[in-house]
Amino acid sequence: MSSFLSGWRLVLAFVVSLIVIPVAGLVLNWVDRFVSARVQWRKGPPFYQPFADILKLLLKQTVVPRGAARTVFLLAPLVGIAGMSLVAMLLIFSNSGLVVAQKTSFIGDIIVLLYLLALVPLSFIVGASASRNPVAAVGASREMTLYLGYELPFVLALLVPIVKVARAWDVASALRIGGLVAYQQQFGPFLYSISGVIAAVIVLFTIQAKLGFVPFDIPEAEQEIMSGVLVEYSGAPLAAFRITRAMMFVLLPLLLITLLWGGIRDWWAVLKFLLIVVLVVLMKNTNPRFKIDQALVFFWFILAPLGIIAVVLAFIGL
């Protein structure tokens, strides 16, 4: 790691994870709103809308509710942003198309990635619980349930590429993102196999749930619990949460491309990326919201068995 984070690479890592990814995320946020507007047959906001939102929130008063755990309440949004920045570093620098992969990824970084991704729901849960609001507490409990729901099929889906590489090469390179990308460069993307397709579908649903988009926006359902986990947040911390979500919106499709669809190597990756984003947005616009128990049943009893089937298929080599 020490050789990785040195000199210009360090600067590049900071620029990418703290400036490029959030800005790209806000642009994607506009894409989301624009596509939603077109689906609903209207014009939609101008391209600078998310930036205006963030600017306004940053310059607005921040209210801390009476009786809230002040420090935790204000620090929780930063945990999410920090987690997403680290994911950005891991993901982008492990892709061999950009920087030399063999040096930058280390054994077990895919496990680190999994835990870093868990920081975002954690920040939502902690922040909501610190705000001393009953509605936020309901949102936090739903966020917890939803996290427990989607994490199981998500891990199973990530096992598919790992199993495939472990069968062909060895476990050490299977647990490295760089190893997974290198395998795909040699033998073609995992997506072009039965188990890969199943894994991609599962990851797609997980992206939807992790982003809090409509079939799974149960923790912040605006019509029933008034934006739930975020109900007490205002001003800069709210902006931080929105930036976290925006960064996730960039990083999760990138994760899908990296792990299952050949890695970020050429300009085709941009097209794949946009395809996934539009698919996610269309899914968001054409579905009603699940109840929390329905979501849990969907993830545990439909997607998880599918994931197990995918892992078994990967073991046989399909």
Next chain:
Amino acid sequence: MKDLRLWGLKKSPWVYHVAAASCNNCDIEILELLTPRYDVERFGVVLVGSPRHADALLVTGVINRKSLPRVLEVYEQTPKPCLVIAIGTCACNCHIFRNSYNAVGPYDKHIPVHAYIPGCPPKPEAMIMGVVKALSKL
């Protein structure tokens, strides 16, 4: 700095709908304002679920002894700067309930109001115009 703040506020006014004892007519017109037909998201207007996220409060209905403390509380919960927009004749001047035992006067007696949009109910076009005028006065 002040210019940036104003620009942000003008370009993304998030509204929170405070229905304080109205007859529901203005509320339905507000909902119509937010439908694809009028598409106020063009101007960055989004309906938010919590007063903590709001930049503008759309208050409807004649204010009375029961609803006054609630409305004041919602106003205090909203982070400043925040606009208050009185929608409907009831909110502007109590309409036919002026002499009611229960009415405690129009909103501007209790909280600062930035725009009055009369009508029973006002048309969505009138509301858009009122909000535009309120924002350009900032």
